[in-house]
Amino acid sequence: MGSLSENARKWWRSHKQKTQQQTAPSHTPLQKQLADNEQRLRDLYANCSDVVFRSFRIGGTIRALAIYIDGLTNQEELERSVLSVLMQTKLPKDSPLTKLLDNLVPVTKSREMSTVEQCLEAIANGNPVLLIDQQERAIAFGLARWEKRQIEEPVAEGVVRGPREGFTESLHVNTALLRRQIKTPALKMEQMQIGGYTQTQVVLAYIEGIVDEDLVAEVRARLGRIEIDGVLESGYIEELIEDHPASPFPQILTTERPDVTCGNLLEGRIAILVDGTPFVLIAPTTLFSLLQSSEDYYQRSLASTTIRWLRYLFTAISFLLPSLYVALITFHHEMVPTSLLISMAASREAVPFPALVEALLMEITFEALREAGVRLPKQVGAAVSIVGALVIGQAAVQAGLVSAPMVIVVAITGIASFMIPHYIAGIAIRLLRFPMMFLAGSLGLLGIMLGIIVTVIHLSTIRSLGVPYLTPVGPIKVAEWKDTLVRAPWWMMNTRPHLTGDYQKIRQGANQKPGPKKGGDPA
Amino acid sequence: MLEQGKISSAQMGKMIFLAVIASAVTAVPSYSGKYAQNDLWLSPAWASLTGFLTVYAAIALNKLYPQKSVVEYSTDIIGTIPGKLFGLLILFFYIHMTGLIARGYAEFIIGNFLPQTPISIVIITMIAVCAYAVKAGVESIGRTAQLFFFFFMFPLILMPFLLRDMKPDFLFPMLEHGLLPSLKGALIPQGYFSEAFLMSFFLPFVTDRGKGMRSGMLTILGIALMLTCINLFILLVFGTQAADYLYPVMVAFRYISIADFFENLDSVVMTVWILGMFVKISIFYYATVLGTSQWLGLADYRPIVLPIGILIAALSFWSIPNLNQASRFDVISFPFYGPLMQTICPLLLLGLALLRKKGKQQSQAQMTMAPEQAHTHTEKQEG
Amino acid sequence: MKWGLVAGMSALVCILFAIEWPRLSRLPRRDKMTFIALVFIGWVLSMFDLPNLPGPTTMINEIFEPLGHYLE
Numbered sequence: 001m002g003s004l005s006e007n008a009r010k011w012w013r014s015h016k017q018k019t020q021q022q023t024a025p026s027h028t029p030l031q032k033q034l035a036d037n038e039q040r041l042r043d044l045y046a047n048c049s050d051v052v053f054r055s056f057r058i059g060g061t062i063r064a065l066a067i068y069i070d071g072l073t074n075q076e077e078l079e080r081s082v083l084s085v086l087m088q089t090k091l092p093k094d095s096p097l098t099k100l101l102d103n104l105v106p107v108t109k110s111r112e113m114s115t116v117e118q119c120l121e122a123i124a125n126g127n128p129v130l131l132i133d134q135q136e137r138a139i140a141f142g143l144a145r146w147e148k149r150q151i152e153e154p155v156a157e158g159v160v161r162g163p164r165e166g167f168t169e170s171l172h173v174n175t176a177l178l179r180r181q182i183k184t185p186a187l188k189m190e191q192m193q194i195g196g197y198t199q200t201q202v203v204l205a206y207i208e209g210i211v212d213e214d215l216v217a218e219v220r221a222r223l224g225r226i227e228i229d230g231v232l233e234s235g236y237i238e239e240l241i242e243d244h245p246a247s248p249f250p251q252i253l254t255t256e257r258p259d260v261t262c263g264n265l266l267e268g269r270i271a272i273l274v275d276g277t278p279f280v281l282i283a284p285t286t287l288f289s290l291l292q293s294s295e296d297y298y299q300r301s302l303a304s305t306t307i308r309w310l311r312y313l314f315t316a317i318s319f320l321l322p323s324l325y326v327a328l329i330t331f332h333h334e335m336v337p338t339s340l341l342i343s344m345a346a347s348r349e350a351v352p353f354p355a356l357v358e359a360l361l362m363e364i365t366f367e368a369l370r371e372a373g374v375r376l377p378k379q380v381g382a383a384v385s386i387v388g389a390l391v392i393g394q395a396a397v398q399a400g401l402v403s404a405p406m407v408i409v410v411a412i413t414g415i416a417s418f419m420i421p422h423y424i425a426g427i428a429i430r431l432l433r434f435p436m437m438f439l440a441g442s443l444g445l446l447g448i449m450l451g452i453i454v455t456v457i458h459l460s461t462i463r464s465l466g467v468p469y470l471t472p473v474g475p476i477k478v479a480e481w482k483d484t485l486v487r488a489p490w491w492m493m494n495t496r497p498h499l500t501g502d503y504q505k506i507r508q509g510a511n512q513k514p515g516p517k518k519g520g521d522p523a
Numbered sequence: 524m525l526e527q528g529k530i531s532s533a534q535m536g537k538m539i540f541l542a543v544i545a546s547a548v549t550a551v552p553s554y555s556g557k558y559a560q561n562d563l564w565l566s567p568a569w570a571s572l573t574g575f576l577t578v579y580a581a582i583a584l585n586k587l588y589p590q591k592s593v594v595e596y597s598t599d600i601i602g603t604i605p606g607k608l609f610g611l612l613i614l615f616f617y618i619h620m621t622g623l624i625a626r627g628y629a630e631f632i633i634g635n636f637l638p639q640t641p642i643s644i645v646i647i648t649m650i651a652v653c654a655y656a657v658k659a660g661v662e663s664i665g666r667t668a669q670l671f672f673f674f675f676m677f678p679l680i681l682m683p684f685l686l687r688d689m690k691p692d693f694l695f696p697m698l699e700h701g702l703l704p705s706l707k708g709a710l711i712p713q714g715y716f717s718e719a720f721l722m723s724f725f726l727p728f729v730t731d732r733g734k735g736m737r738s739g740m741l742t743i744l745g746i747a748l749m750l751t752c753i754n755l756f757i758l759l760v761f762g763t764q765a766a767d768y769l770y771p772v773m774v775a776f777r778y779i780s781i782a783d784f785f786e787n788l789d790s791v792v793m794t795v796w797i798l799g800m801f802v803k804i805s806i807f808y809y810a811t812v813l814g815t816s817q818w819l820g821l822a823d824y825r826p827i828v829l830p831i832g833i834l835i836a837a838l839s840f841w842s843i844p845n846l847n848q849a850s851r852f853d854v855i856s857f858p859f860y861g862p863l864m865q866t867i868c869p870l871l872l873l874g875l876a877l878l879r880k881k882g883k884q885q886s887q888a889q890m891t892m893a894p895e896q897a898h899t900h901t902e903k904q905e906g
Numbered sequence: 907m908k909w910g911l912v913a914g915m916s917a918l919v920c921i922l923f924a925i926e927w928p929r930l931s932r933l934p935r936r937d938k939m940t941f942i943a944l945v946f947i948g949w950v951l952s953m954f955d956l957p958n959l960p961g962p963t964t965m966i967n968e969i970f971e972p973l974g975h976y977l978e
Contacts, residue, residue, distance in 0.1 A: 331636075331637065332636070332790060334787050334790075335787050335790045337786060443637065443640065443644070443645075443648065444636070444637060445636065445790060445793070445794055446632060446636065446637060446640075446645065446648075446797065447648075448794075449794050449797040449798065450648055450649070450652050450797075453652050453656075453667070453797075453798065453801050454652055454655060456667050456670060456671075457652075457655055457656045457659050457663055457667055458659075460659070460662070460663040460666035460667050460670075461659045461660070461662075461663045468666070470666060470670070473669070473670055474666035474667065474669045474670045475531065475534070475665075475666055475669065476533070476669055615962070619962050619963070619966070623963070815940075819936065819940055820936065821933075821934075821936060821937045821940060822933050822934050822936075822937055823929070823933055823937060825929065826926045826929055826930045826933065826937060826941050827937075827940055827941055827944055829922050829925070829926065830922065830941060830944035830945045830948055831944060833918070833944075833945070833948030833949075833951075833952075834944065834947065834948050834951070837948060837951040837952065837956060838961075838962065838963075840956040840957050841951075841956045841957070841959065841961035841962065841963060842956070842957065842958070842959055842960050842961040842962075842963045842964045843957060843963060844957040844958055848963075851967065852963055852966070852967060854974065855967055855970055855971055855973075855974030856966045856967050856969070856970040856971075856974065858974075859970050859973045859974070860966055860969075860970055
């Protein structure tokens, strides 16, 4: 094992050097002659039909070259503000580049560059690069524009009340969404690039003063450690920085919602935004934050508290109900009330399978239906739901393959698993349901209890960036119960949850409970 | 140190609470009822005296040797060889007890819920789960204990449903034969109370050790109250018949019927009791593993978790062919063996340690006054 | 002697070594010896018909029997 990973590391190192030689030789300065620079870039972009090289003369005399990628750049703006302006101007041969920028080109975002790598990066990000003869520096204009999805309502995390904006695939739209909500300059966004080939932009966002500096340093270090060829989704980053890779439980929260991200930033967590995906990573997280929806904070506190408890109950049901059913049918008839037992036994009479097989059959079918429902083309959706409802529901019962109570159990379990607001947390619980069913089928209630114990031990060992996963019930932190066991009204949420290290405890002014006697002026 | 984890004194208290009460709750009403008759509700109070003494000894010893467990400081107090021998005895006691507790747990499960399942399966699955917990470390055990503590308290809410089956007449005549029967009935429970000495293994990892004494004493008080409560309930429901049942608590819960629909709530009690038993076995198991590693001076305790698990499983079968033999130990030996190892010996250790400290202080004091005299004094002490 | 049990125990011992050796190999010799000794004791014990064999429980019961009878 050790030698294998060592080999892999060696391979990676040599490979990385090779790719760097191919695409980005480290720090090649730009030459004075335009022809040299052009040749160099043309070599690098050989066989890249989407890269456009446009030669022209500034003021009809000095040779210049604009390079951009078709489709990533605002072409009209480039023509109007750069090319036509420069072509019509008159320029002394030795004028400094900065003057050119300041006086002639009406583009707000522009940057001077001195190496080939910087040029490549700018071009790749859609910023056209201008090379001028007899200049050892180039200019990149901030004229990137490519087709992107509009800001839409997030699909996986719907709310009845609350903002309907969701993140998009474009990193700068996402950072803007955050900045629009948190306007303080204390909101920091550190940008870095990850991925040898994709050069994906990753932003580490946090609020200075609220967040624990050590936490930021730790995340920064973990991100810096990543050596990968490409990052296509934040899932890559998640798997590369989490604490317990073998656990079924996600230790990093993913969300599509800017409001969830902002809420977590305000509680002292960090967010990792990855270009190319609407899913933002939030860490550290706990089991309970995976069971919370953003709407909990927008509804009235009493309603939210009730819904939270309903959610906890149904999370337990989603985890345990099929196995409880199996255990009761197989081992513990005496626990079922007699009248219920009789009707259950009657409906099970024709079923040829033991309860465990029946439950497994139905649960697996249900999972398959769900997976098919996510992947299938929209046009055939109706067909699948009809087949699912009719064949798996009614027909299976009529044919005597499964009993009606089992169908009910599976249906309730299915609904329960959709109650978990974060899809990924739901997957963990759905996965663990199957070993639980086997335990129930072999040892009855004892098996279920053993399964629960093992799950709880596992949960109590994992940490998300230093925060115990079961906070605040194991270890107990009574001050944080106000946001887990209940959802206290906002005027009671005076302290932030404690994550790691030093933190800014006080969140808001004390004693803000409203009432008829509390007018505008403080008494 | 072998263990990197840290727990709070509240977590330790809950661990000890579950460890003592998990096995006491099923058997004590029956055992106490046998000797104390209708005074059985008094017995836990007497028995708790052992608990208080034990906690005192464990915490006082920990104050003298804050970073050490009993296996380590015994060599400091009574010398290397006797200390090591004592450590071996303690370790043998704990590994043996773990096996017997696992056996008691399995007998209960087989007897009440899974009559068809082979006992070895019940024992081995539990030891495997506990091994996982022990490997996860003291922090995990502390957190799970904290979580399970609440679940363990749940059946108490069901107690009021027994009210209509209760007859206050069973309480009387009170103290008909004086205090002796209730004292005799306390003999077996006080064995369980002595198990509080397990905290000696956990105290070095407690962060807020200043609260250790308070939380330890509160734990004992809580156990005594809960046992008194349960004994009282059992007495009021069954009268002196309580002793005829092996597990009267389970029988009582079978009586409960809520709205004529929820019946046979003994399964609820069993599920919750499994949680308590898990904590109990894990703690004994952990103490054994940690103690063994300290005794042998190992670098890590995790690798020996599973081998010791095999030994525990073996001990749970060894010379116990049936349930009678299992409960024979509980009645004949445990009420004396447990307190001997966990209360009397620690108290003796504490006495010796205090004497030794006093001697040292005196010699130090003499040293400052008359160095030559002090020299002869220390020599004498060593000889 | 039940051969099934012997085979099962031997398999279990192999599994134990497979699980623990990666960690053990980095630990001192004393840890390795302890591990091997404990596993060996467990393996040997499983060979006997334990329930009907006098053992530690019998010994302890013998010692404390007089006290127990005093209670009766």
